[in-house]
Amino acid sequence: MEDVAVSPVLSVQPLTAGAFSPFGDVIEADPSTMRLINGGTTERFHALSEADVQGEGARIVLNIFRGQPRPFPYEVGMMERHPLGSQSFTPLSGHPFLVAVSPDEDGKPGRPQVFLAHAHQGVNYRRNVWHHPLMAIGAVSDFLVVDRDGPGNNLEELFFNQPFLIREPHP
Ligand SMILES: NC(=O)N[C@@H](O)C(=O)O
Numbered sequence: 001m002e003d004v005a006v007s008p009v010l011s012v013q014p015l016t017a018g019a020f021s022p023f024g025d026v027i028e029a030d031p032s033t034m035r036l037i038n039g040g041t042t043e044r045f046h047a048l049s050e051a052d053v054q055g056e057g058a059r060i061v062l063n064i065f066r067g068q069p070r071p072f073p074y075e076v077g078m079m080e081r082h083p084l085g086s087q088s089f090t091p092l093s094g095h096p097f098l099v100a101v102s103p104d105e106d107g108k109p110g111r112p113q114v115f116l117a118h119a120h121q122g123v124n125y126r127r128n129v130w131h132h133p134l135m136a137i138g139a140v141s142d143f144l145v146v147d148r149d150g151p152g153n154n155l156e157e158l159f160f161n162q163p164f165l166i167r168e169p170h171p
């Protein structure tokens with residue numbers, strides 16, 4: 001009987017600041033960060049994360065990414081990272097999305113960890129953190145993306161010999 005390689009299945013966990021902390025920050029209205037401003041008419045959730053850009057001529061840019069929804073079951077065949085800058089994704093369309101990140105293992109991504117981000121949660125990947133490109137769920141979704149523009153190669157990709165599988169986009 002031929003040994004048919006079966007893709008290892010990845011579970012999905014809820015996105016929390018603690019669980020995500022090795023990889024970056026969760027961008028959400030954390031009450032502990034709140035300051036009342038504008039005469040008490042506005043709540044400022046202050047300094048939830050920081051944009052980090054490196055290298056001569058680098059600048060922080062704000063973008064909109066319009067993501068097509070991923071089909072499920074979904075194969076995670078690769079991961080990428082940005083050695084010269086952080087990258088954040090904040091939903092603009094009211095839809096949840098999936099976040100997949102990996103620890104670095106001797107310059108390669110380890111087993112991905114997958115998180116379900118609610119529509120009120122964004123993430124900021126710390127510089128050089130392995131992550132999968134944007135995974136929108138269920139509908140075309142817009143995201144505010146804050147990341148780096150400038151000279152130099154800011155994209156490193158690694159394709160797995162054996163893809164991983166996300167059966168469905170929820171815990
Ligand atoms: N390539 C690009 O700008 N997008 C990726 O970095 C991503 O993380 O979606």
Ligand code: NI
Nearest residue numbers: 080082087133
């Ligand atoms: Ni990226």
